[in-house]
Amino acid sequence: MTAQSGIIQPPPLISVRNLRLTGRRGRGPETPIVDDVSFDVAEKEMLALIGESGSGKTSIALALTGYARRGCRIAGGNIRVAGYDVTNMSPAELRAFRGKTIAYIAQNAGAAFNPALPLMDQVIEPALLHHIMPRRVAIERAIFLFELMALPSPGTIGTRYPHELSGGQLQRLMAATALITGPEMVIFDEPTTALDVTTQIEVLEAFRTVRREEGFTGVYVTHDLAVVAQMADRAVVLKNGVVQEEGTTEQILSAPRHAYTQALLAANTPQIRNDTAQVTDSGKAVPVLDVRDLVVGYGGAGPDGRPRHTILSNVSLPVLPGETMGIIGESGCGKSTLIRAIAGIQPWTSGGITFEGEALAPRIEARSASQRRHIQLVAQNADLVLNPAMSVGDTLRRVLTFNGDAATEAEIGRLLDMVRLPSVLADRFPPELSGGQKQRVNLARALAARPRLVLCDEITAALDTVVAAAILDLMMELKRELGIAWLFVTHDLHALRSVCDRVAVLYAGHRVEFTPVSALEAPPHHPYTRRLENSVPEMRADWLSEVIDRRGQTSDTVSALSSSPGKGCCYAARCPVRIAVCEVSVPPVWRSPAGALISCHLATQDLS
Numbered sequence: 001m002t003a004q005s006g007i008i009q010p011p012p013l014i015s016v017r018n019l020r021l022t023g024r025r026g027r028g029p030e031t032p033i034v035d036d037v038s039f040d041v042a043e044k045e046m047l048a049l050i051g052e053s054g055s056g057k058t059s060i061a062l063a064l065t066g067y068a069r070r071g072c073r074i075a076g077g078n079i080r081v082a083g084y085d086v087t088n089m090s091p092a093e094l095r096a097f098r099g100k101t102i103a104y105i106a107q108n109a110g111a112a113f114n115p116a117l118p119l120m121d122q123v124i125e126p127a128l129l130h131h132i133m134p135r136r137v138a139i140e141r142a143i144f145l146f147e148l149m150a151l152p153s154p155g156t157i158g159t160r161y162p163h164e165l166s167g168g169q170l171q172r173l174m175a176a177t178a179l180i181t182g183p184e185m186v187i188f189d190e191p192t193t194a195l196d197v198t199t200q201i202e203v204l205e206a207f208r209t210v211r212r213e214e215g216f217t218g219v220y221v222t223h224d225l226a227v228v229a230q231m232a233d234r235a236v237v238l239k240n241g242v243v244q245e246e247g248t249t250e251q252i253l254s255a256p257r258h259a260y261t262q263a264l265l266a267a268n269t270p271q272i273r274n275d276t277a278q279v280t281d282s283g284k285a286v287p288v289l290d291v292r293d294l295v296v297g298y299g300g301a302g303p304d305g306r307p308r309h310t311i312l313s314n315v316s317l318p319v320l321p322g323e324t325m326g327i328i329g330e331s332g333c334g335k336s337t338l339i340r341a342i343a344g345i346q347p348w349t350s351g352g353i354t355f356e357g358e359a360l361a362p363r364i365e366a367r368s369a370s371q372r373r374h375i376q377l378v379a380q381n382a383d384l385v386l387n388p389a390m391s392v393g394d395t396l397r398r399v400l401t402f403n404g405d406a407a408t409e410a411e412i413g414r415l416l417d418m419v420r421l422p423s424v425l426a427d428r429f430p431p432e433l434s435g436g437q438k439q440r441v442n443l444a445r446a447l448a449a450r451p452r453l454v455l456c457d458e459i460t461a462a463l464d465t466v467v468a469a470a471i472l473d474l475m476m477e478l479k480r481e482l483g484i485a486w487l488f489v490t491h492d493l494h495a496l497r498s499v500c501d502r503v504a505v506l507y508a509g510h511r512v513e514f515t516p517v518s519a520l521e522a523p524p525h526h527p528y529t530r531r532l533e534n535s536v537p538e539m540r541a542d543w544l545s546e547v548i549d550r551r552g553q554t555s556d557t558v559s560a561l562s563s564s565p566g567k568g569c570c571y572a573a574r575c576p577v578r579i580a581v582c583e584v585s586v587p588p589v590w591r592s593p594a595g596a597l598i599s600c601h602l603a604t605q606d607l608s
Contacts, residue, residue, distance in 0.1 A: 120158025
């Protein structure tokens with residue numbers, strides 16, 4: 001009973017008191033991971049755990065399920081969730097508790113699904129395992145959740161396999177898997193970090209809809225303060241396993257008291273470059289990489305000689321020496337396919353690619369040793385690239401030896417210093433590193449070949465804003481020091497604006513705009529580019545609702561117009577300003593006053 005009002009407050013659904021988590025490496029001493037953390041979460045409330053990598057937010061979230069990572073343990077304190085004393089539950093009790101009372105939505109959906117099983121069987125498994133509903137009812141609920149998650153073909157998508165879906169689609173299916181049992185409490189562990197901005201809006205809105213309809217309590221782990229503004233009622237700010245500040249979301253974002261919270265807010269504020277050159281699609285400089293009319297697809301050739309299923313359609317992209325070229329677009333637009341084609345691990349049907357004036361073979365094994373050395377790929381997920389059984393030093397040593405360079409300790413130390421890592425990490429193994437450290441090792445591995453072009457495929461997508469900003473700063477330093485050209489694939493407009501000279505906007509395998517990054521600040525733009533810009537979350541609570549309302553106002557206009565597959569503009573079916581000619585005619589490419597090449601039937605005055 002409160003002292004002032006006399007109203008009896010219900011007990012919190014989640015109560016954490018003096019939580020202490022520790023970890024041990026080998027036979028060494030235990031090290032604190034989380035120290036004396038306490039907080040409550042009221043029923044139907046959403047609490048955000050905020051902090052950079054290593055702050056302990058995911059460890060706390062896992063502890064709510066009674067789980068600690070290998071080498072770690074819950075060393076003290078008490079956790080109560082929905083009336084259960086989690087810290088004192090037996091293994092059998094925890095198995096019954098997890099997935100039924102409490103559900104967990106992890107960050108990396110790609111590692112969560114069995115590639116050999118249809119997706120529907122995996123989504124409904126928790127409901128069947130806990131005997132909550134029969135298979136027929138579970139399938140009906142799964143399809144309902146697929147619709148809420150804005151997944152394509154919700155009635156049949158469950159028959160497909162994980163490799164047939166994009167990363168964003170898999171992430172939404174993972175959320176459906178967690179929600180299938182109707183849990184009382186749901187943990188969201190960076191579930192939209194790897195999603196493009198337009199897909200993120202759909203997923204966040206789906207989460208809010210499901211929360212309103214089913215009334216679960218939530219803990220949202222994130223480093224994205226704009227997402228916190230849309231999803232959370234209150235927030236706890238963590239650093240090095242210690243609570244720095246706690247309060248309502250509005251107070252944390254508008255009037256942070258702690259210096260660390262203020263630093264996080266600063267890291268979430270985009271820094272726009274003002275030194276970008278006004279370069280054009282063609283010019284006097286010889287491109288270090290020149291992609292011309294590239295067509296990539298699968299399913300064999302159709303009657304017209306093109307692939308039956310096209311991923312990239314006549315994409316051209318010149319990259320000048322020493323520049324950073326950005327590629328942006330939604331999941332499934334062809335960004336990663338383009339990178340893979342340039343890297344030689346995805347053959348193309350027609351068109352061509354030259355590197356430093358010489359033609360590149362479609363397959364990497366047919367390329368020269370020099371070409372293989374000087375084009376390096378840095379993948380999004382360092383965990384899938386770095387051998388967990390090989391030390392950092394041995395990983396770098398292997399690349400140096402392969403290219404005939406001296407694999408000395410001094411050279412390994414130089415590479416680590418280049419990516420701002422201490423030389424003592426050479427003896428560490430990838431599982432012992434943070435996400436940011438692993439991505440830097442991934443980058444050092446590419447730099448060990450002394451490349452002239454580095455292909456970066458969403459390398460900051462899974463990193464918190466503080467670490468991501470450090471990686472972007474590092475890219476700019478290496479560009480200035482080594483003259484490396486970068487091809488930077490991203491769905492993050494903030495990151496793109498901070499490091500890129502030019503930007504190619506892809507939609508459904510087509511290049512719809514090609515622009516100097518400075519021109520992004522001045523209209524006109526392609527309608528899809530404008531949609532991307534309007535989809536970047538803002539740190540205010542009503543932003544998501546406003547975006548959803550704006551889209552709802554234009555949806556009837558869009559749906560009332562039919563589209564002809566394979567004809568006209570690729571964006572016509574979603575374009576709120578399309579006209580009749582968009583249905584039947586491929587749009588021309590014209591140059592805006594700011595220097596952007598735009599593929600659209602509408603003129604400058606219509607897009608301003």
